[in-house]
Amino acid sequence: xxxxxxxxxxxxRLKCNKVLLPPxxxxxxxIPLLLDYFLKxxxxxxxxxxxxxxxxxxxxxxxxxxxxxxxxxxxxxxxxVTLEQSxxxxxxxxxxxx
Numbered sequence: 001x002x003x004x005x006x007x008x009x010x011x012x013r014l015k016c017n018k019v020l021l022p023p024x025x026x027x028x029x030x031i032p033l034l035l036d037y038f039l040k041x042x043x044x045x046x047x048x049x050x051x052x053x054x055x056x057x058x059x060x061x062x063x064x065x066x067x068x069x070x071x072x073x074x075x076x077x078x079x080x081v082t083l084e085q086s087x088x089x090x091x092x093x094x095x096x097x098x
Contacts (some may be wrong), residue, residue, distance in 0.1 A: 024066045024073065031062045034070060038077035039089070052083050053089040 024030065035053055043050050052062070066072050069078075080089050 024069050042081040051087045057089050
């Protein structure tokens with residue numbers, strides 16, 4: 001705001017409406033939905049044929065604590081889709097991201 005790059009009136013309007021969103025590690029039920037979303041997103045962007053996430057990879061990703069929150073999950077999925085050459089995200093994900 002001091003640099004004039006953000007409208008002051010908008011700042012104060014947004015400030016009065018607080019949105020409390022717990023960290024991803026406290027919203028385990030959101031992880032499969034986010035995994036599906038990110039898988040579709042990166043599959044499309046990279047024109048890859050990755051269709052599924054292996055059951056072991058799903059378990060590992062659902063049990064991880066995500067100190068980087070949703071952005072960390074997104075980066076993990078992007079990296080895995082980029083490197084994967086089969087139609088399933090790898091079981092080796094447990095070695096890479098746990």
